Amino acid sequence: MPMNFGGEAIPASFRELVEGRAADVGVSGDDWLASLPGIVDHCVRQWSLRLDGPVWHGQCALVLPCHRDGEPVVLKVSWPHEEARLEHLALQNWHGRGAVRLLAADPAHWAMLLESVAHDxxxxxxxxxxxxxxxxxxxxxxxxxxxxxxxxxxxxxxxxxxxxxxxxxxxxxxxxxxxxxxxxxxxxxxxxxxxxxxxxxxxxxxxxxxxxxxxxxxxxxxxxxxxxxxxxxxxxxxxxxxxxxxxxxxxxxxxxxxxxxxxxxxxxxxxxxxxxxxxxxxxxxxxxxxxxxxxxxxxxxxxxx
CATH class of the missing domain: 3.90.1200.10 (Aminoglycoside phosphotransferase (APH), C-terminal lobe)
Known part of the structure; x- marks a missing residue:
């Protein structure tokens, strides 16, 4: 996957889930999708990541397999909504005990760097x-x-x-x-x-x-x-x-x-x-x-x- 994450890399199935969503805590689904490539590129630079592998997603978040210093990690970027607002804080409280481990967080961009697990x-x-x-x-x-x-x-x-x-x-x-x-x-x-x-x-x-x-x-x-x-x-x-x-x-x-x-x-x-x-x-x-x-x-x- 190229270093720069373009809009064409966003799966169509994810676009369908997010497009048309009204703003929850500040941004509509359409506006967020437009900003998503820039958010991903920002996270790649600040955490020294290399995008690596097919993108996958849930209902509200895009998940990108990456490598950092040769180790597999996962970048998760969520559409801003109330239920996800403190996701990073919960993972921080759990410290990887029974939950995926949080490696870094950028709450301003609703982004987290997580340990790699078998998503399938x-x-x-x-x-x-x-x-x-x-x-x-x-x-x-x-x-x-x-x-x-x-x-x-x-x-x-x-x-x-x-x-x-x-x-x-x-x-x-x-x-x-x-x-x-x-x-x-x-x-x-x-x-x-x-x-x-x-x-x-x-x-x-x-x-x-x-x-x-x-x-x-x-x-x-x-x-x-x-x-x-x-x-x-x-x-x-x-x-x-x-x-x-x-x-x-x-x-x-x-x-x-x-x-x-x-x-x-x-x-x-x-x-x-x-x-x-x-x-x-x-x-x-x-x-x-x-x-x-x-x-x-x-x-x-x-x-x-």
Missing amino acids: ADLTDPPLLDAIEVIGGLFTRLDRPATPQFTRLSECAERWITLCRSGSRLVPRRLTDQAAGLLSELAPDCDGRLIHRDLHYENVLAAQREPWLAIDPKPLSGEWEFAVAPLLWNRWDHAAAAHNVRTHLRLRLGVVAEAAGLDESRALAWTFARMVLNAVWEAQEPIPDDEWISQCITIAKAMTD
């Missing part, structure tokens, strides 16, 4: 319950007190209560009312631990330093029971094929709760609330995804007795 080897392939046990183990590896910079889960919950009380015509009122009630009960005592709120199967990659490392943290000061829900809505094909979807989903939750030493009743409550919130958010989209709303409601109902 994640937890979507191992047996489902084995994968859940791995992630439960990572909950305990990553657990530590949250520093004051992180958004508190209780602050989020107060906003979500208002959202649930407003409701949506696409989500049963009894579910939004129940979610508002649960959030009111959970919010007073839910802060204090540094959590990865999006720790699902594709956000855990194989590595040499440890068998599995978490990536892409969406950090919060909260409690780990809140982080269970993504393990239920991802790898949905297993749930769809289950003889009894409720039993299957409750088994998933029970496995991660046991592996991580969680309070299962709070995990059930947070998962219910998150799934109702996901349904309400989707219902606000100009063209809601009815299948996703139905999936969210199915998981929410499975969390109730």
